[in-house]
Amino acid sequence: MYDETSPRYAGWRVVLACFLLALSIFGFALYAQGIYLIELERLNGWPPPLISGASTLSLLIGNVVVIFTDEIVGQLGLKRLALAGIACLATSMVLLPFAAAPWTLYAAFALMSLGWVGMGTVIIPAVIGAWFVRRRGLAISLAFLGASSGGIIVTPLLMVLVSHLGFQTAMVAASAVLLIVLLPATFAWIGPPPNVSATAASADQSSPAPGTGISRGEIVRRPAFWTIAIPFALGIIAQVGFIVHQIAILEPKIGALKAGLAVSVMTLMAIVGRVSLSVVADLLDPRLVAAISLVSQSVAVFTIHLSDNVHLVLLASGVFGFSIGNLITLPPLIIHREFEVQNFTVVMGLFTSISGTVGAFGPGLIGLIRGWRGDYGAALLLTIALEVIAAAIVLARAANPGVAKELDCARR
Structure with missing residues (x-):
């Protein structure tokens, strides 16, 4: 048996590896887009x-390819x-910095979109x-804390590198650091847990049992799926739309x-x-x-809509920000509870494709x-509505009662 609550449990090193994956993909493929532009x-x-068209195309490609994450995992692990x-x-x-023609620019961004498939919001919860x-x-x-940290750590450091080394040298150096950090962590820690109990073994997403897939x-005929996909897609439209226009609004x-x-x-x-969510998420x-x-x-957006008071607007911005990460963290937790464990990657891939594509219109x-x-x-x-x-x-x-019962037994 293994003890997930023990600091010595090897799974926490897996969490660290996933944190680094999230830090890198969100930092370089999302928050740094403004620097690239x-x-x-120049x-x-x-x-x-x-340039922004290439960026948008890369996100759309990623949202299409992620649908097939389950098949890709089945082939590659x-x-x-x-x-x-x-x-x-x-x-x-x-x-990217050496792109001399528009087609090479679009090719570079297309490759970046494939990075999302191997490092993004489907793979990380599947590994964990x-x-x-x-x-x-x-x-x-905790793993998705890396997503927020990407904008705070990666973007400022990349800006410093660009100002001192130039864009081309900075991007090559950043790529080298990325490989030096992520390759050893991935080789050492990403993968199924060895010699675990039958319950935990059933959670190994890298080797799905034949004939058990959905x-x-x-999936789309299950009401439970749409009570996840629709609300989070609407929430992402509102959230991303507000974030992009926040300065113009304020x-x-x-x-x-x-x-x-x-x-x-x-x-x-x-x-x-x-x-805060990480502390109480399991409760x-x-x-x-x-x-x-x-x-x-x-409520935060409504306050901003009505008020010109600086303190109220700052408070409302803080309230809005407190829940930003929840729209990424909560869907895999709900899917883990309400769908069979061997079907997680196919359900999560379809959900991510729908919510990501719809959210892009925000x-x-x-x-x-x-x-x-x-x-x-x-x-x-409209955002409030x-x-x-x-x-x-x-x-x-609209959960599957059998799945919920199975998970309750596992937790006990």
């Missing part, structure tokens, strides 16, 4: 729409898929799910400097929220936590409404 425009004179993701990300980071049952919520929350057609209210401070407060509280109903998170964000939708109405009032009201509707849907109980 500025530097590529180097090549390309218009911003050309979790370790080799993670290594392939690292290789794709590192290669794209080297190619093979090692944890009782403390799964804590483990997944088809995607069966600047007329409280000024540019304080709007920047509000973003910093939101980011800091996102980390506080992730850490709470993740659907209830999701509903509370969505409602709290709607910034454009908010911008379109703002342009139509002339201000952000109607867009903020989406989050309230999402909170109501996610509370719907």
Whole structure:
């Protein structure tokens, strides 16, 4: 037997490896996009729409390929898929600053999208799910703390490197550091747990038993899936849309400097929220936590909509930020509870594809409404409505009773 609560349990080293994966993919493939936009425009004179179009295409490619994560895992296993993701990300980071033509730019971003498949929000909970049952919520929350840390650690350090070494040298150096850190951690720690009990062995996602898989057609016919996919997709539309437009929303209210401070407060509280959730994740109903998170964000947005008071706006930004990470952390916890363990990667892959694709329309939708109405009032009201509707849907109980009973027995 093994003790998940023991600091000596090898699964915690797996959590560290997954933290590093999340730190790298979110840091270099998401938060650093602004750096790439500025530097590529400066180097090549390309218009911003050309560069941002490549970035958008990469996200769409990732959302399509992630649907087939279950089949890819079946062919490669979790370790080799993670290594392939690292290789794709590192290669794209080297190619990006040397792109001399638009097609090489788009090829580099396409490789980056494949990095998401091997290092992103499907693989990380799948790896951790093979090692944890009782403390799964804590483990997944701690691993995804790397996602928030990517914007705080990777982006500023990359900016420093670029300012001292130049964009091309900085990206090559960053890629080298990425490989030096991630390859040993992945080789050493990513994979199924050795010599574990039958219950834990059944959680090994890298070797699914033949004939036990669920088809995607069966998944979409389960109400439980849509009571996860719909609310989180709506929540991501609202959340991503608000984050992208936050400074533009706040600047007329409280000024540019304080709007920047509000973003910093939101980011800091996102980390506080992730850490807080990690402590209690295994004790709470993740659907209830999701509903509370969505409602709290709607209250925060409503406060910002009504108030020009600096202190209230900063407080509301902090409240909104506290729940940002929950829309990434909670879906795998719900899926682990409500679907058979051998079907986790196929369910999570389909969920990620739907929520990611739908969520990508958030910034454009908010911008379109703002342009139509002339201000952000109607867009903020839509954001509030989406989050309230999402909170109501996610509370719907459509779980497979057999799965819930099996998980309760495992935890005991």
